[in-house]
Amino acid sequence: MDAREFQQIGHQVVDLLAEYFDHIEERPVFPDVEPQMLNELFAEPLPQAPSPAEKVLGELEEKLLPYCTHVGHPGYMGLITPSPNPVGVIADFICSALNQNIGAYTIGPAGVAMERRTVRWLTDLVGYGPEAGGNLTSGGMMANFIGLKLARDWASGDRAQQYGIHQPWAVYTSEERHVSVDKAVDAVGLGRTALRALPTDSEFRVRLDALESALAEDRRHGIRPMCIVGIFGTTNTGAVDSIRELRAIADREGMWLHADAAYGGGMLLSNESPMRDRGLELADSITIDPHKWFYAPLDAGAVLVKDERRLTASFGMKPSYLTDELDHAKERYQYYVHGFEQSRRFRGLKVWMSFKRYGARQIGEWVDNNVRQARHLYSLVATHPEFEAASPPPMSAICIRYRGADPDEAKSKELHAQVVRRVEQSGKFWISTTELKGKTWFRINPVNFRTRTEHMEQLLTLLEEECRSALQNVRLAGD
Numbered sequence: 146m147d148a149r150e151f152q153q154i155g156h157q158v159v160d161l162l163a164e165y166f167d168h169i170e171e172r173p174v175f176p177d178v179e180p181q182m183l184n185e186l187f188a189e190p191l192p193q194a195p196s197p198a199e200k201v202l203g204e205l206e207e208k209l210l211p212y213c214t215h216v217g218h219p220g221y222m223g224l225i226t227p228s229p230n231p232v233g234v235i236a237d238f239i240c241s242a243l244n245q246n247i248g249a250y251t252i253g254p255a256g257v258a259m260e261r262r263t264v265r266w267l268t269d270l271v272g273y274g275p276e277a278g279g280n281l282t283s284g285g286m287m288a289n290f291i292g293l294k295l296a297r298d299w300a301s302g303d304r305a306q307q308y309g310i311h312q313p314w315a316v317y318t319s320e321e322r323h324v325s326v327d328k329a330v331d332a333v334g335l336g337r338t339a340l341r342a343l344p345t346d347s348e349f350r351v352r353l354d355a356l357e358s359a360l361a362e363d364r365r366h367g368i369r370p371m372c373i374v375g376i377f378g379t380t381n382t383g384a385v386d387s388i389r390e391l392r393a394i395a396d397r398e399g400m401w402l403h404a405d406a407a408y409g410g411g412m413l414l415s416n417e418s419p420m421r422d423r424g425l426e427l428a429d430s431i432t433i434d435p436h437k438w439f440y441a442p443l444d445a446g447a448v449l450v451k452d453e454r455r456l457t458a459s460f461g462m463k464p465s466y467l468t469d470e471l472d473h474a475k476e477r478y479q480y481y482v483h484g485f486e487q488s489r490r491f492r493g494l495k496v497w498m499s500f501k502r503y504g505a506r507q508i509g510e511w512v513d514n515n516v517r518q519a520r521h522l523y524s525l526v527a528t529h530p531e532f533e534a535a536s537p538p539p540m541s542a543i544c545i546r547y548r549g550a551d552p553d554e555a556k557s558k559e560l561h562a563q564v565v566r567r568v569e570q571s572g573k574f575w576i577s578t579t580e581l582k583g584k585t586w587f588r589i590n591p592v593n594f595r596t597r598t599e600h601m602e603q604l605l606t607l608l609e610e611e612c613r614s615a616l617q618n619v620r621l622a623g624d
């Protein structure tokens with residue numbers, strides 16, 4: 146492809162995407178298609194001969210675009226993937242063109258500096274001091290893994306990096322944690338049974354009395370408490386654990402405190418209730434994902450560390466083929482000794498460009514709109530005879546359930562599942578189901594700058610209709 150063809154196809158792609166964004170609301174949120182049909186659509190042997198770029202683009206229009214989940218559609222309120230902001234989309238295009246490899250300074254000097262500045266903006270946002278550092282990661286899963294690895298290495302007096310862990314250790318978190326915490330506890334070699342998933346209160350915050358009992362029990366059995374993972378915005382309901390109290394307990398017990406703000410970190414940008422007084426900065430490490438509630442396109446997660454030196458303690462290996470012998474003054478920042486990943490996409494660019502183009506205030510307005518939408522739905526449900534909400538939403542995630550459902554939980558689960566399927570088929574909205582304290586709920590979470598308040602009213606009307614009709618079906622099937 147020469148420069149002329151690149152230019153032509155590039156312009157076509159930009160026109161296509163501008164049109165796509167402009168008319169996204171007219172598309173069905175989720176495609177009406179079966180997986181088998183999609184597999185057949187792409188079933189072809191490895192192409193041997195070249196095709197003109199226009200033809201390849203035409204194929205995308207025919208085979209990809211109609212069958213996407215349009216997460217930028219205002220009715221997408223599902224698993225936490227935002228409407229990507231258009232500047233972030235352009236940044237990713239530039240990022241691929243330059244292909245800077247942020248893992249090592251020599252493969253992207255300015256990119257490394259921009260990423261460090263972006264990380265600094267995030268560490269400032271959470272309230273960390275100048276000694277803090279961090280990495281942009283593939284997402285919250287990787288950030289939680291790095292947080293747990295930092296915890297393990299610190300708790301072992303930096304012996305675990307060499308010798309592993311051979312005694313029983315434990316990690317404490319809420320029953321409402323994201324599954325990435327379980328995977329991280331496994332990945333750092335403790336095994337999933339080392340995770341204590343503690344009960345929560347009526348607003349889904351971890352119960353401190355349950356934490357104290359679990360600690361006492363483990364101490365009695367010679368199990369060493371290693372780390373607490375506090376949640377700053379749970380996946381289901383946006384609940385925020387009492388980070389200050391968790392800090393005090395972690396200090397008393399000699400434990401690391403990791404905070405998972407993968408979703409809830411976006412709340413720090415809010416202009417109306419920024420939650421900067423919740424003690425997040427007291428955590429030793431924090432997961433915070435720009436690709437969730439900062440509206441950056443995938444992927445851009447982040448792990449932040451109060452003391453950047455802990456990153457080098459955990460990851461600071463320097464093989465000869467990576468050591469930069471030209472850096473006599475030791476001024477070149479090497480991400481590969483400060484993080485787990487080696488080759489790394491220049492994720493900082495889209496976060497940097499988004500902050501520059503919109504400013505934190507504008508992004509904060511989007512966050513506030515989403516919070517207002519969730520609260521509006523809550524107020525509608527509070528006076529609705531057929532629905533109930535799990536808790537008042539502190540953020541934008543809200544769980545509601547159909548009270549008219551059969552008291553038999555198995556039937557209620559079936560009804561809620563049927564309804565989300567019908568909602569999916571409507572093409573107007575996409576929501577999911579979840580379980581909270583043994584009951585099934587609709588999980589609704591706008592992290593979407595196109596969603597408007599009226600969408601919450603339309604969604605509730607649709608849920609009303611579909612729940613009533615599904616109740617009939619479930620009852621008929623039971624007769």
Ligand SMILES: Cc1ncc(COP(=O)(O)O)c(C=O)c1O
Nearest residue numbers: 225284285286323325380407408
């Ligand atoms: C609280 C929380 N932590 C971690 C994750 C995992 O993040 P990712 O999907 O970016 O790996 C999620 C995902 O929704 C989350 O809600």
